Amino acid sequence: MTQVDTAKAGQGSRAAGDEGTRPAGGSRPGPWKRGPVLAACALLLGLLLLLHGNLTDWAGLGSLVETFLPWFGLFLPVLLAGALWRRSASAVVALLLPVTVWLNLFGGLLGDKSDQAGDLTVVSNNVAAENRDPAGTARDLAASGADLLALEELTDRARDTYEKELAKAYPHHTVQGTVGLWSKLPLSGTRPVDVLEGDVGPLADKVPTEDIQVDPPRALRTTVATEKGPLTVYVVHLGSVRVMLRGGFWTDSRNAGATKLAEAVAAERAQRLLVLGDFNGTMGDRAFDGLTSQLRSVQDLAGDGFGFNWPAKFPVARIDQILVRGVEPKSAWLLPATGSDHRPVAAGISW
Numbered sequence: 001m002t003q004v005d006t007a008k009a010g011q012g013s014r015a016a017g018d019e020g021t022r023p024a025g026g027s028r029p030g031p032w033k034r035g036p037v038l039a040a041c042a043l044l045l046g047l048l049l050l051l052h053g054n055l056t057d058w059a060g061l062g063s064l065v066e067t068f069l070p071w072f073g074l075f076l077p078v079l080l081a082g083a084l085w086r087r088s089a090s091a092v093v094a095l096l097l098p099v100t101v102w103l104n105l106f107g108g109l110l111g112d113k114s115d116q117a118g119d120l121t122v123v124s125n126n127v128a129a130e131n132r133d134p135a136g137t138a139r140d141l142a143a144s145g146a147d148l149l150a151l152e153e154l155t156d157r158a159r160d161t162y163e164k165e166l167a168k169a170y171p172h173h174t175v176q177g178t179v180g181l182w183s184k185l186p187l188s189g190t191r192p193v194d195v196l197e198g199d200v201g202p203l204a205d206k207v208p209t210e211d212i213q214v215d216p217p218r219a220l221r222t223t224v225a226t227e228k229g230p231l232t233v234y235v236v237h238l239g240s241v242r243v244m245l246r247g248g249f250w251t252d253s254r255n256a257g258a259t260k261l262a263e264a265v266a267a268e269r270a271q272r273l274l275v276l277g278d279f280n281g282t283m284g285d286r287a288f289d290g291l292t293s294q295l296r297s298v299q300d301l302a303g304d305g306f307g308f309n310w311p312a313k314f315p316v317a318r319i320d321q322i323l324v325r326g327v328e329p330k331s332a333w334l335l336p337a338t339g340s341d342h343r344p345v346a347a348g349i350s351w
Helices: 003-021 036-050 058-067 069-086 089-109 134-142 156-166 252-267 286-292 298-302
Strands: 120-126 148-152 172-176 179-183 187-192 219-226 229-237 242-244 248-250 273-278 320-325 328-334 345-350
Touching: 036 069, 036 089, 058 069, 058 248, 058 286, 069 089, 089 298, 120 134, 120 229, 120 273, 120 320, 134 148, 134 156, 148 229, 148 273, 156 172, 156 179, 172 187, 172 219, 179 219, 179 229, 219 252, 229 252, 252 273, 252 286, 298 320, 298 328, 298 345, 320 328, 320 345
Parallel strands: 120 148, 229 273
Antiparallel strands: 120 345, 148 179, 172 179, 187 219, 219 229, 242 248, 273 320, 328 345
16 A cells, blocks of 8 residues: 555544544534523523512512522622533523623612711611620620611610610610610600511411510600701511421511501601611512612612621621611611621711
């Protein structure tokens, strides 16, 4: 065999080998046909973000998804990395939907929107019934210099400690049940507000007693006398939520309280209104539509980032809120962790 024949034979052998490694279709799929699973996942994520309000709330599913909806954005870089690795043009284009929707929902929270300190500084903290150092928590909160200090989940045993530690900085205060307001300005017209739901139905044996009507009041209404006129203040601690194996995400007590609070706000004639406390839910949760249609969140308007404050060691949600009507939020921020499992939330407001 001549050298020419040998070369031709080698070329034929390589061609046959190449033919054997090709896909069944004869060629590798193009960029628009690669990564169909990635493209489908991107579209599903986009539809979830876009249509989350249409999710069923059976077993609290809708509320659970909306509570942690910002965190679904973590799937975006994962899907993008997969699309680039697969060199899938279809997956990249499909990602435009969830990216656009997520930025539309939460992009406004990424920057710092604070303007200035404001005329009045307010702080709210669920001080936690199991707090082992209420005196230290009181001193930390007083050091913030807030004009108004709202505390939730006060126990009878810790109440005396807070009253003693805060007396010097806050000459005026009121406590109704498990919530209280300490103020540098005079208070008047204080009364409890009913935000509890007594009928818990078949879950009665599974619901902690703190969520049943026999509990002390968990909300109050009072009026603060400021230099620029009266400011009506609600301090609130709505019912707890529970993740239950058989009942799903149980929110009945909290949702009922949110409805009652929304009704109280709707009936409120005060021009300037401040509602703050532990809502046990985020303002993106459908349960608070009645409130967000009447009040504005200081975090949304004047905060820095998402403002997650619970749990204190690794916050994943903002369940403590400061809502306003008739006043202008100037800044919103978080205070350092205290002895509670909730980080305090703070805001500066002006007329």
